[in-house]
Amino acid sequence: MGKLTLTEFDQLLRGALHNLNRKKDVVNKLNVFPVPDGDTGTNMYLTLKTAVEEVDKKMPQNLKDFGKALCEGALIGGRGNSGVILSQILKGFFESLDALETVDTVRFATALMAASKVAYHAVIKPVEGTILTVVKAVATKAVVISTYEKDFIKFFKDLLDESRISLAKTIDLLPVLKEAGVVDAGGQGFVFLIEGGLNVLKGEKIVEGVQKSFEEEIEQMDKTYSISGKLEYRYDTVILLSGVNIDTGKVNEDLTEFGDSIVVAKAQELTKVHIHSNNPHKVLEYLVQIGNIKDAKIEDMQAEVDEFLKEKQVHNVSVESSLPFSIISIAQGEGFKKIFLNLGVETVIDGGQTMNPSINDILTAITLCKKDFVVVMPNNSNIILAAQEAKKLAKTKTVEIIPTSNVVQAIPAILSFNTEGTFEENMSNALKMLETSHSVSITYSIKKTQLNGLKIKKGDVIGMLDEDIVSKGKNPAEVITNMIKDKNGIFKDAEFIGIYFGKETKAEDTEAVAKAFKEHFPEVEIDIIDGGQPYYYYLISIE
Amino acid sequence: MGKIIISQNSISKLAALAVMECYGVVGLVPARLGDRFLSLLGKENLSRGVDVKIDGKNVTINLYVILQGGIKVSEVANTIISQVSYKMKKLTGIENIDVNVVVRGIRREEYLG
Known part of the structure; x- marks a missing residue:
């Protein structure tokens, strides 16, 4: 294949989108820069998806209109840092093609170069070791090989190889990546786009x-x-x-x-x-x-709605809270959802690590609350910002955010609420509660990394105290025992320790963990509760 | 034990450096001048585009920026907030940092191909 026309470009983009959709979780897991919030893959995917949907809507008849529709969609749908960068790459690429109807490898290479320039142009101090670096390397390579390579399949194969080489180098270019032992997430996303394009050129069909x-x-x-x-x-x-x-x-x-x-x-x-x-x-x-x-x-x-409301009403009677305000809590895991509903939380939004609810999800929940005053517990540091945005947008309610960064922090905060107190008093009590309580999360590492002087292998069990990784080991009980030794002061003054075990936690592990606590702190009251959360073996609240 | 003191000026400089790495930001403009005197700042006095207020333990950082045209402004602004506050917290250890973004201008799109 020596030339691409509208039909091929359309298929190429859909192939890229399809491939990114399949592999977006891989990209999410790599995301440590600029802010480690694990959403790069999702953001790139949603941006490109909106772009392709705009094409479906406009049904362009020539390449110029196709590029226009795509860029407009990417602009409107641009999500997150990587989405914005992707929208600039598309813009640079298609503006350079302008009114061309057929594109050969030479023109394709020039357009890639333009894409790289436009992408770099929108930042004062470009950081190397990111998607920008990979795009530039691919564009440069394209210009060189397009002089002799006219077949698009071979051309794309070479570009894919180059993108992988450049991606592998990002780890040495950016210290944050080196420390975490990963390659750049946005760069990986771009590699998947090229790969998806190549799949289509090779004849893979996508309808899904x-x-x-x-x-x-x-x-x-x-x-x-x-x-x-x-x-x-x-x-x-x-x-x-x-x-x-x-x-x-x-x-x-x-x-x-x-x-x-x-x-x-x-x-x-x-x-x-x-x-x-x-x-x-x-x-x-x-x-x-x-x-x-x-x-x-x-x-x-x-009929469905009637059924749904009937169920919901039955539910509400048992949990109607006597507090003068509504509470919204964000949680993952059936156990936690039940606990919150029993504590009088009006709405539990599904979300947490790697699955952040959107501003709109939170805003909808706020708007639907029965009372005029609403308290939101984000329960994850990545969701606090979205909750704050939702607060600004909620015109009909008075909203307060208790910035809980872990789901177990929300429970003592809710228990501190007092039906006699005013909204303000309750908020300041909850904030005080937050300062004095600590949380421990026990999970496993998804990659090799080095942090706070700990060398962590993939699959190691790691323990976090509040937000910091402080201990590691082969099983949860070992991690907890290490943590109790290192951070004795924090546990010593506790009155109550709540151990919430997760969906995939083994019962014998839980016994060992509870035993470790009982041995060291015989005075403290310990409770074992089914949290049902994914990813975390244990979430522990120390009050 | 000793004490750590970070001056307002240092916080401004750090924030200015952090915002320069944010995608979509093409310039900082002086915080205190009216729009009529809008001018892009050179590298030496970038921190004049940053306004830092310290109130007890709370730090508020206002950033006066020029963004690249043809980019989704809301998304870039949100990224600036999360990126700058993340970096500032990491570098200084100050917990309560609020970052506000004031978009003072948009740079014209130009054809670069």
Whole structure:
């Protein structure tokens, strides 16, 4: 293959998106720079996804419009640092192609060079050892090999090799990466994009991408619907149409007459239509004129919602809190969710390590709270910022954030609340509680690293006191025993130690851990509770 | 045991260096001048684009920045906040740091290809 046209570029981008989707967790795990919040892969993926969706919406007929749609989507959908950088790379690339209809390897290389320049242009002091470094290396290599290599498959193979070489060097360029023993996350994301492109050039087919985004979008819409009680539109209608010349834009517009939550997505000759309507028969009548109906599904959402609300009401009676304010807590694990609901927390948002809820999730929960005053417990240092943003956006409620960085910190804070006290008094008590309590997290290392003088191997069990890794070992009991020795002062003054065991924790481990505590601190009250959390063997609160 | 004192000036300098590495930031402008006198700062006095307030244990850092055009402003600003506060906490050990971003201007997009 010597030349790329609109069709190939479209497939190339979808292949890149598809590959990144499959491997985004690998990228997330590498994320230690600039802020170690484990979201680089997700951010890059969502940015590129919005970009490709914009292409689906605009259905461009030439390469210039394709690039425009893609860049616009990436601009709007840009998420996080890596997403913003990716949007600049796309912009530089496609602006350089301008009105070309076919692209050979030489033009492709020039466009990559332009992408690298534009990406570098948007920062005063570019840090080397990042996605920028990898992009520059690939672009430089492309310019050299494009002079003799005209076949795109071989060209892409060389670029992929170069990207991997450059990625491997990032660890030596950036000290933070060296200390953590990883390569750059954004750079790895870029390597996966090239790899995905190459897969498509080699003939791999992808259809799943479009389908998946369609499902995700609908799920989002249905979720917002299920909260509100009385439905404006009753029937959830999904129809699969076949036909080549279907104008999705026009179908979308025409359907607004029948209902809302409309999604129309097209993949080759199949078009999928989703709508919430009170007259599904009219929707069918209309669509029959557009194409051949291959499949149709109509569901009564009112019945589902009634069922859902009934369940929820039963739930609420038992947990109605007598506090003058609502509490929102963010947690992972069935055990913790139950504990919080029993403590009178109104809403538990699912989230925690590697799965941060969005600002919007928190804002929705705040808006739906029954009381005018709302307390939010983020329970993870990465979520505090999102909670603060949600607080700013919540116009109808008075919101306070108790900056808990661990889920076990939230429990003593909630227990400190007093129904007689004012909102302010309760908040200041909870903050005081936070200062005097400590938390210990026992988990395992996902990579080799060196921190605070500890050499940690992949798979080692590690113990964190508050936010710092302070001890390691082969099993949880060993880690705890080490920690008790090193940080005796913290445990000595405790009155209560709560041990929350996780989803994958072994019962005999728990016995050993409890025994270690009892031996060292016979005076302290110890409680063992099922937290059901993922990733952490134990979360321990020291009060 | 001794005491560690970090001057306001040092905090400004550290913050200025941190913000320069933030993607999307193409310049800092003086905090105290009106828009009419907007001018990009040279490397020596970058910290004039940073305004630091210290109140007991709390530090507030206001950053006056120029961003690259054609980039999602809200996303860049959020990244600046998390990146600068993370770096400042790590370097100085001060726990209570609030970072505010004031976008004072957008640099025109230009064709570089």
